[in-house]
Amino acid sequence: MSPDILLKVKDKLTNNFKLTDKQTTDFLELFSRYKKGQLIYPGAFIRKTYLSMSVVYKILEDISSSGVLERNFEVFCPSCSRYTGGLFSTLKDIPEELECDECETPLNFLDNSLVVYKVVLD
Numbered sequence: 001m002s003p004d005i006l007l008k009v010k011d012k013l014t015n016n017f018k019l020t021d022k023q024t025t026d027f028l029e030l031f032s033r034y035k036k037g038q039l040i041y042p043g044a045f046i047r048k049t050y051l052s053m054s055v056v057y058k059i060l061e062d063i064s065s066s067g068v069l070e071r072n073f074e075v076f077c078p079s080c081s082r083y084t085g086g087l088f089s090t091l092k093d094i095p096e097e098l099e100c101d102e103c104e105t106p107l108n109f110l111d112n113s114l115v116v117y118k119v120v121l122d
């Protein structure tokens with residue numbers, strides 16, 4: 001991430017979300033490692049900052065609104081705990097008939113999709 005973007009994100013964390021200094025530092029430390037094209041899994045930020053899931057999602061949505069990230073849906077297989085690799089921009093883009101490549105478990109786009117954020121600007 002460029003220093004420019006990190007500065008903007010820092011402003012958001014401080015002004016819009018009232019994070020503590022430590023939470024801000026931890027969030028930015030992790031965020032700075034991402035490069036264009038990479039996927040951000042909100043869980044990584046929850047583990048790193050101890051913020052609640054809803055706050056982490058709100059922050060990532062806020063960063064998306066400034067064009068740095070793009071929200072996508074990824075299909076996750078609960079049986080073998082892996083992502084199937086397909087990335088969809090909206091829920092309705094996910095095929096209704098879907099199964100895991102690995103274990104052939106039938107997957108449902110509503111229950112088995114997770115929100116991830118793709119870095120589109122770094």
Ligand SMILES: [Zn+2]
Nearest residue numbers: 077080100103
């Ligand atoms: Zn599977």
